[in-house]
Amino acid sequence: MLMTLFTGWRARFINRSTRAAATGIMLLLLAGCSALGNANNMAAEPEPDLSELVHAAAEQMVAGNPELTRYSPMIAATFVSIDNLSQSSTLGRISSEIMASALSRQGMQVREVKMRDSMFIEESVGELILSRQVQRLSAQHNARSILMGTYAQGQDYIYVSARVVRSSDAMVLGSADFRLPLNNNTRSLLEGQGSW
Template sequence: MLNTLFSKRRAPSITRIALMSIALLLLAGCSTLGNANNPPAEPEPDLSELVHAAAEQMIASNPELTRYSPMIAATFVSIDNLSQSSTLGRISSEIMASALSRQGMEVREVKMRDSMFIEESVGELILSRQVQRLSAQHNARSILMGTYAQGQDYVYVSARVVRAGDAMVLGSADFRLPLNNNTRSLLEGQGGW
């Protein structure tokens, strides 16, 4: 009798455990199905992808741009201080020059010549009063210039190719770069973020 009483008490708890296990399995299956319908978010494009897309846009908006070769590239500068740049400004200029070269623009490398002063922490800065002199020194028909501005969540970059003779804008493109840890480290060279 004691055995029968003990087994009756045990039966409801085993049933409850089995039902709870089944319910948990069903819930886990539902959450797995929910994830299958929501694929993981694609990563945001990086600087190189954005710059290459901007170069393609620049050439697409003015297919005649390549007629203004050779081009020299200036370091992109902070919109708040045109004599200040950062690693972001220097690498943006380098990648854009490379991307434009792939689009058919002839790019003259100025770092190989002694006639252009390159400040170690700034790069090749070109202010409007220097455009005529530097383009003549390098026999360039156009100059790649750019600026960037740091916001709270993004860095906004504006790039343009200008005609060396009269500083007329021949092509331009803009993009924004997410302000993540990678971007912040590229900006640190300008004295903070």
């Protein structure tokens, strides 16, 4: 009789222990899956987009000088490679286009020079403006300011510096910098290099 009671109690204890152990293991597995899910969510965050970075830089530029829009109209030059100021790329051309658009949204009047015959445009480079041409081009287009920019390729990032300069004396009215992750997309934008 005593032996039967002991055996029954032992069976219930083992069942409870097994259930408790199984529950503990399940909780650990669920916690592990949850942690992995959070890690995957963090790793899956999208990289910053060129357009988003440029628009944020334009806002920063205007915030740094709220009077910037007084220097309208503005013309935009293609952003050039810091290592060779007579060389640009698809990245330089699109960065300039997006920045001009972003500044226009901030209230800057932007004059479209591609519609006029007075400015030489080389298809593979875009509207490069060298310092000796600033006075002549701003007079031709009745521009009070010019958007200029440079970019440099690093190991992991592309660094872009943009500024709006007063056409009369080349004083910097506003500037902004940002970095873009160097990935397959940005590498393809850099491949379209051209020299002027």
